[in-house]
Amino acid sequence: MQTSEQTSRRNFIKIAAAAGGGLFLGFNWLNSSALPVVVDAKKVAAGSVNFNSYLSIGTDNVITIISPNPEIGQGIKTAFPMVVAEELDADWKQVKTVQGNLDTGIYERQVTGGSGAVPHSWERLRKAGATARYLLVEAAAAQWNVPASECTTENGKVWHRTSGKSLSYGELAEAASKMPAPTEVKLKKESDFKLIGQSVRNVDNNNIATGKPLFGLDVYREGMLFAMIQRPKAFGLKLKSVNSEAAKAMPGIVDVVTFENSVAVVGKSTWQVKKAKDALKIEYEKAAELESSADHNRIFQQLMENGEATVRRKNGDVDTAFKNAAKVIKSEYQCPFLPHSPLEPMNFFAHVREDGVELIGPTQTPERARTEVAKLTGIAPEKITVEITRQGGGFGRRLAADFVLEAANVSKLVKAPVKVIWTREDDMTGGIYRPAVRYRFEAALDKSGELIGYKLRGVGMNSGNSTREDNFPSGSVENLLIDSVEYKSPITTGPWRAPITNFLAYAEQSFLDEVAEAAGKDPVEFRLALLEKAKKSPVGDIKYDVDRMIDVIKLAAEKSKWGKKKGVYQGFSVYFSHRSYVAQVGEVVMEKGKPVLKNVIAAVDCGIVINKSGSLQQVRGGVVDGLGHAMYGNMTFKDGAPDQRNFNGFRLIRMNDIPEVDVHFVDNGISPTGLGEPALPPAGGAVANAFYKATKQRLRNQPFINEEAFKGIS
Amino acid sequence: MAAYNLSVNGKKVKVDVEPDMPLLWVVRDFAGLKGTKFGCGMALCGACTVHVNGQPARSCQTPVSSIGKNDKITTIEGIGDGKLSIIQKAWIEEQVPQCGYCQSGQIMSAVALLKSNASPTDADIDSAMSGNLCRCGTYDRIRKAIHRAAAEMKVSEAGIGKM
Numbered sequence: 001m002q003t004s005e006q007t008s009r010r011n012f013i014k015i016a017a018a019a020g021g022g023l024f025l026g027f028n029w030l031n032s033s034a035l036p037v038v039v040d041a042k043k044v045a046a047g048s049v050n051f052n053s054y055l056s057i058g059t060d061n062v063i064t065i066i067s068p069n070p071e072i073g074q075g076i077k078t079a080f081p082m083v084v085a086e087e088l089d090a091d092w093k094q095v096k097t098v099q100g101n102l103d104t105g106i107y108e109r110q111v112t113g114g115s116g117a118v119p120h121s122w123e124r125l126r127k128a129g130a131t132a133r134y135l136l137v138e139a140a141a142a143q144w145n146v147p148a149s150e151c152t153t154e155n156g157k158v159w160h161r162t163s164g165k166s167l168s169y170g171e172l173a174e175a176a177s178k179m180p181a182p183t184e185v186k187l188k189k190e191s192d193f194k195l196i197g198q199s200v201r202n203v204d205n206n207n208i209a210t211g212k213p214l215f216g217l218d219v220y221r222e223g224m225l226f227a228m229i230q231r232p233k234a235f236g237l238k239l240k241s242v243n244s245e246a247a248k249a250m251p252g253i254v255d256v257v258t259f260e261n262s263v264a265v266v267g268k269s270t271w272q273v274k275k276a277k278d279a280l281k282i283e284y285e286k287a288a289e290l291e292s293s294a295d296h297n298r299i300f301q302q303l304m305e306n307g308e309a310t311v312r313r314k315n316g317d318v319d320t321a322f323k324n325a326a327k328v329i330k331s332e333y334q335c336p337f338l339p340h341s342p343l344e345p346m347n348f349f350a351h352v353r354e355d356g357v358e359l360i361g362p363t364q365t366p367e368r369a370r371t372e373v374a375k376l377t378g379i380a381p382e383k384i385t386v387e388i389t390r391q392g393g394g395f396g397r398r399l400a401a402d403f404v405l406e407a408a409n410v411s412k413l414v415k416a417p418v419k420v421i422w423t424r425e426d427d428m429t430g431g432i433y434r435p436a437v438r439y440r441f442e443a444a445l446d447k448s449g450e451l452i453g454y455k456l457r458g459v460g461m462n463s464g465n466s467t468r469e470d471n472f473p474s475g476s477v478e479n480l481l482i483d484s485v486e487y488k489s490p491i492t493t494g495p496w497r498a499p500i501t502n503f504l505a506y507a508e509q510s511f512l513d514e515v516a517e518a519a520g521k522d523p524v525e526f527r528l529a530l531l532e533k534a535k536k537s538p539v540g541d542i543k544y545d546v547d548r549m550i551d552v553i554k555l556a557a558e559k560s561k562w563g564k565k566k567g568v569y570q571g572f573s574v575y576f577s578h579r580s581y582v583a584q585v586g587e588v589v590m591e592k593g594k595p596v597l598k599n600v601i602a603a604v605d606c607g608i609v610i611n612k613s614g615s616l617q618q619v620r621g622g623v624v625d626g627l628g629h630a631m632y633g634n635m636t637f638k639d640g641a642p643d644q645r646n647f648n649g650f651r652l653i654r655m656n657d658i659p660e661v662d663v664h665f666v667d668n669g670i671s672p673t674g675l676g677e678p679a680l681p682p683a684g685g686a687v688a689n690a691f692y693k694a695t696k697q698r699l700r701n702q703p704f705i706n707e708e709a710f711k712g713i714s
Numbered sequence: 715m716a717a718y719n720l721s722v723n724g725k726k727v728k729v730d731v732e733p734d735m736p737l738l739w740v741v742r743d744f745a746g747l748k749g750t751k752f753g754c755g756m757a758l759c760g761a762c763t764v765h766v767n768g769q770p771a772r773s774c775q776t777p778v779s780s781i782g783k784n785d786k787i788t789t790i791e792g793i794g795d796g797k798l799s800i801i802q803k804a805w806i807e808e809q810v811p812q813c814g815y816c817q818s819g820q821i822m823s824a825v826a827l828l829k830s831n832a833s834p835t836d837a838d839i840d841s842a843m844s845g846n847l848c849r850c851g852t853y854d855r856i857r858k859a860i861h862r863a864a865a866e867m868k869v870s871e872a873g874i875g876k877m
Contacts, residue, residue: 073813073850201809208814209802211749211790215815218748226743251715251732270752271732271739343753343761343815343849392751392815393849424754613809617852621812624851647758647847655853656840 055084055128057136061156061170063090068100069121070112070364071204072342072394074676075614078203079118080125082610086195087129087188090169091156097203102366102386112364113399113495115578115674118610122671130185132176139176140167190608190669199613204390214390216362217421219349224417225254227410228273230263230280231430234640235491236288239263243281250276257413264410270421288490290640293336296461299487300334300438303459307485312469315540316479318444321453325444329518333441333507335702337635338434339644340496341652344392345427350407351417356383357408358417362391364398372401373408396495400432425645433635434496435461435489437503441511444479449519451477451530458484458504462493468500471576472549473512475542476534491637497625498677501577503702506630509573509685510700513692523572523689524557544576548605551666555603556583559664569595571689573682579673581605581666584623584682586690587659595694597687599660600627602679607670615675620661622679628653630684634703651705718778721785722747723792733779737771738762740778741789749790749818753847760846763819763826764789770826790818793825800870801825804863812850820846824860833864 056064065081081097084090102110109120133153140158141148144165152159159166207214232238242263244256252272257264263280267273289295322328348361350373357379363369366386374381391398403420411418422430437460444453454477460466469482496502516526528550535546553574556562562570567589574583587599600623609615632651636643644650688699697709704710720727722745729744736755741747741764750773753761757772764773765788766781781787793799798806801824811817820843827834827842834842839860848856 071813073811073815075812199809201806202811202814204814205806205809205811206798208811208817209805209821210794210798211747211818213748215748215751217752220746220748269731269735269739269743271735271743275732275734341849343751343759343813343847345752391813393813395849421752424756424759617809617812617850617855620854621851624853625849628851646756647754648756652847652849653851654844654847655856656844658851658853661854 055088055132057132057169057173059170059173061094061168062096063088063094063156063169064096064098066098066100068103068107068110069117070110070362070366070388070391070394071099072112072362072364072391072398074112074618075202075611076112076117078200078614079610080121081203082195082200083122083125084129086193087126088133089153089155090129092195092200094156099388099390101388102370104367110366112394113396115580115676115678117674119579119671119673126187127185130187131182134182134185135176135179136169136172138179139172142179143167143175196608196610197612200611202614215344215392216347216349216360216389217344217392219360219389219419221349221351221417224349224419225266225268225414226270226273227264227266227407227418227420228277228423229406229410229420229426230265230277230282231426232261232284233429234290235431236286236290236640237284238287240283240285246281247276247279250279255414256280257410259409259413262406262409264406264413264420266410266414266418274423291489291491292638292640293636296436296637300459303485303487304332304438304440304457307459309457309483309485310465311481311483312465312467313474313480313482313540315474315477318453318455318479318481321479322442322444324446325453326447327445327518329443329445329515331441331511331514331698331700332438333510333700334438335436335503336633337436337491337493337637338496338629338633339428339635339650340395340397340434341428341650342391342393342395342397345424346397346403346422346430347420348404348407349417349419350404350411352377352379352408352411356385358385359404359408360387360389361404361407362389362394362398363401363404364391364394364396365401368399369401369404372405376405376408377412395497396499397432400494402432424647428645428650429642431492432494433491434502435463435493437461437463437466439466439504439507441507443511443515443518445515445519449521451515451519453477453479455480456482456508459487460484461487461489461491463500466500466504468504470541470543472534472544472574473530475538475540475546476530478539480539490640498577498680501575501681502626502629503684505573505575505577505681506684506688506702509575509682510688510698513571513685513689514698522563524553524562527553527572527574545581548581548666548668549574549576551668552581552583552603552605555664555666556585556601559603559662560585560587560601568598569690569693571686571691571693573685573689575678575682577681578677580675580678582619582678582682584686586686588690588694590694595691597627597659597690599662600683600686601662601664603664603666604675604679605666605668606675606678607668607672609665610672615665616663618675619663619679622675622677623661623683624653624658626680626683627659627687628657630687630702631657631704634706716779718781719783720745720778720781720787722787723789724786729778731778734777736774737764737776737778737781737787738773741773741787747789747791751815751818753816753819758847759816759819760823761816761819763822763846765822765826768826768829770823790822793821799825800866801828801859801863804859804866808855808859808862810852810855810859812852816846816848820848820856824856824863827860828864828867832867834860
C-alpha cells in the first residue's frame with residue numbers, strides 16, 4: 001500500500017531506526033552534478049550525521065523518500081518521489097513519501113513558487129535514485145559472485161536472470177550501504193521510464209478523502225492558545241488606541257496584546273477569540289493616503305500619459321515605423337486588484353521559548369519564515385524549527401511571512417504556544433494582493449499588413465516592472481519599445497499565481513488578435529509568421545525557444561480543428577511563462593442568442609510529463625483559475641478599505657461555470673519544467689478572443705462581467 | 715456557557731460552550747475532529763459541510779444550540795463505517811484532490827446528493843455542488859467521481875446504506 005505522511009525529521013529518523021536499519025542515501029540537493037553520498041545506516045538512525053536529503057530502504061522493503069518542497073496542491077509530494085523511484089526501479093507500492101521540514105543544511109530552494117521545483121531538482125532526484133540502484137546491484141553481484149553487468153533491477157528487486165536468482169532491495173540494503181559509492185551513474189533513457197509519465201495518485205488522497213488532520217489549520221499542540229488579530233481596517237491607517245476591556249471579560253479569553261498596528265485576542269478556542277475580537281474598540285489615525293479605486297483609475301490615466309517611464313527593451317526605431325505606418329492600432333487593457341483566496345485562510349503555529357522557536361504551518365517559503373522570526377526574536381536560526389504542513393492552496397500568498405511573524409509576535413508576548421487564525425474577512429482584507437495594472441499597446445502595420453512597429457507601456461502598482469519585455473512578440477518585430485511606469489501604493493501587494501503574466505498574457509494576446517484582424521490575417525497564421533521571422537532574422541535577444549512556441553501553436557490548432565468547426569467561435573492565445581509553453585483555443589457557441597463558453601483546448605510543452613494525472617489537473621485547474629478570475633475577480637477600494645470581504649462580494653468560479661478543458665502535451669523528451677503557473681496566463685486571452693469572434697465585442701478590462709459587452713449576458 | 719450532549723458520528727460528545735458557537739468550531743476545537751474545514755464562516759464555500767440527520771448543513775452557520783437532543787451529526791470522519799465508503803473510493807479512483815482542503819465538504823455534499831438522487835445528471839450535480847468552492851478547480855473530476863460512485867452504488871449490494 002502506497003503511504004504518505006507528514007513527519008518531523010526526528011520522527012523520520014526514529015521510524016527509520018525502528019525499521020531496523022537499511023540503506024540511507026543523503027543526496028546532494030545543492031549541486032546537481034554531485035552524486036549522492038552513502039551514509040552508514042546506524043549513524044543516520046542515531047541522528048549524528050548531517051545529511052542533505054534522505055532516501056532510505058528499510059530491511060522490510062519500505063522505501064522512504066522525503067519531499068522537501070511545500071505541497072500546496074501542485075502535486076510535488078507525489079512527483080518528486082516518483083522521479084527517485086523511477087531511477088531506483090522501486091516498486092511504487094512500497095514507497096512511502098514524507099514531507100520534509102525546513103533544513104537548509106540539506107536542501108536548497110525549499111520553496112514553492114515560480115513553478116521552479118521540478119526544473120531545479122529533476123537531475124538531482126534522478127541521480128539519487130540511480131545511485132541507490134547502482135549500490136544495490138553491486139551488493140547483489142558481490143553476494144552472487146557474478147558481474148554486476150549481468151544483474152537487472154525491477155520492482156524493488158535485483159535479478160540475475162541466467163541463474164534465476166533475485167534479492168529484494170530490503171534484503172540488500174545493509175550490504176549496499178557498505179559498497180563504495182560510484183563516481184558517476186548512468187541515468188535511464190526516457191524510453192525506459194516505467195513510472196514517469198503514468199497517472200499516479202496524489203499520495204495524500206486517502207488522508208484527504210477521510211478528513212485526516214493534514215493542514216496548518218488542523219495543527220494542535222497541548223496547551224496551545226488560539227489568536228485572532230484585528231489589523232487596520234484600511235491601508236494607510238495606523239493604530240491610535242485600543243480599548244480591550246469588554247473583549248478581555250469574555251469567556252475563554254486569556255489576553256489581548258498589541259504589537260505594531262495589530263491587536264491580538266488570545267484565548268482558548270477559535271470561536272471565543274473571534275467573538276472577542278469583534279468586541280474590541282479601536283481607534284485609528286491616518287498615516288498615508290486612503291486610496292479608492294477611483295483614485296487608481298485617475299493615477300493610471302495620468303501616468304500612462306505623463307509618467308516617468310523606464311525603458312525595458314528597445315529595438316530599431318519605433319518613431320519612424322509609426323510615422324511610416326499604413327495603419328496604427330492602439331488599445332488599453334486594465335485589471336483590478338485580486339486577493340489570493342486560498343480556501344484555507346492564513347494561519348500559523350508558533351511557540352517562542354527563551355532557547356528556541358517551534359514554527360508549524362502552511363508556508364511556501366519556510367526559510368523566509370525562519371529568517372524573519374529570527375530577526376524578530378533575536379533567536380538564532382539554528383534554534384528555530386519549521387515544520388511544513390500540507391497547505392490548502394497558496395497561489396503566492398504564502399510566500400509572505402506576515403502571518404508567521406504574527407504568530408511569533410503573539411507567542412512571544414503571551415509566552416505560550418499560539419496558533420494565529422485568520423477569518424475569511426481577515427484573509428480577503430488583510431492585504432498582499434495581485435496589484436491592479438494598466439497596459440497600452442500600439443502596433444504599426446505597413447500596406448501589406450506586416451507588423452513593423454510595436455509599443456507597450458505598463459503602468460504598475462508596486463510591481464517593479466509590469467512588463468515581460470523579452471517575451472513574444474519581442475524578437476520578431478524590427479521596431480519595438482517596451483517601457484514601464486511604477487506607482488507606489490500603500491495597499492500591500494505581492495506575487496499572485498503567474499505574477500505579472502496572469503494579466504499581461506491576456507492583454508497581449510487580445511491585442512495581437514486585434515492586430516491580426518487589422519492586418520487581415522488569421523490569428524494563428526499571423527503568430528506563426530511572426531515566429532518564422534524571429535527564427536530567420538531575430539531582432540535582438542530572444543529568450544524563449546521559437547520552435548517550442550511554434551510547436552504548441554500548431555498542436556493547439558490541430559487538436560481544436562482551428563477554423564474548421566461550424567457554429568463554433570474560436571479564439572487563440574499562446575504564452576511562454578515559467579519555462580513552459582502553452583497555447584489555448586477557447587470555443588464559444590451561441591445558445592439562445594447568448595455566447596456560451598464550451599471548451600478550452602490546451603497544448604502544453606513542459607518537457608517530460610512526470611505525473612500525467614497531476615499535470616492534467618495543473619493545466620485544467622490553471623485554465624479554470626485564469627478564466628474564473630478574468631471573468632469575475634474584482635477587488636475594489638473605498639478610502640483605503642477593500643469593498644469585498646468574503647465570497648459573497650468576491651466571486652470565485654464554481655462548478656456550473658466551467659468549460660470542458662481538453663489537454664494535450666507535447667512529447668519532446670526535454671527535461672521537465674514546472675506546471676503550477678504556465679497554464680493560467682493564456683486562458684483569459686483565448687476566451688476573450690473567442691468571445692469577440694462570437695459577438696464582435698472586445699473585452700479590454702477584467703473582470704469581463706463588468707464590461708459593457710457582458711451586460712445582459714451573464 | 716451551556717452544556718450540550720451531542721451525537722457525533724455515533725459517539726456521545728459532551729461540551730460546555732456558548733450557545734452561539736457554530737457547530738464547526740465545536741466539532742473542530744472540542745470534539746477534536748479536524749476533517750471539517752473552515753473556509754468562509756458565512757456558508758458561502760461549503761468547506762464546512764456536515765450532515766445533521768443525514769441532511770447537509772453548513773456547520774459554520776449552525777449554532778450548537780440549534781442542534782436537538784436526538785439529532786445525529788455526521789462528519790467526514792463518520793462516513794464509511796471505518797472503511798472507505800463508495801464515494802471516498804470514487805474520489806480516490808478519479809484522483810480528485812489537488813490541495814485537498816475543500817474535499818471533505820465536497821464529499822459530504824456529494825453523499826447528500828446521492829442519497830436524494832441515485833442517478834444524477836451533470837446538471838443535477840452542478841446544481842447540488844455549486845455551493846462548494848474548489849479554488850484548485852477540480853470540478854471536472856468531482857463530477858466524474860460522483861458519476862462513478864452512482865454507478866458503483868447500483869452494482870453494490872451494500873447500496874446507499876454503505877455510502
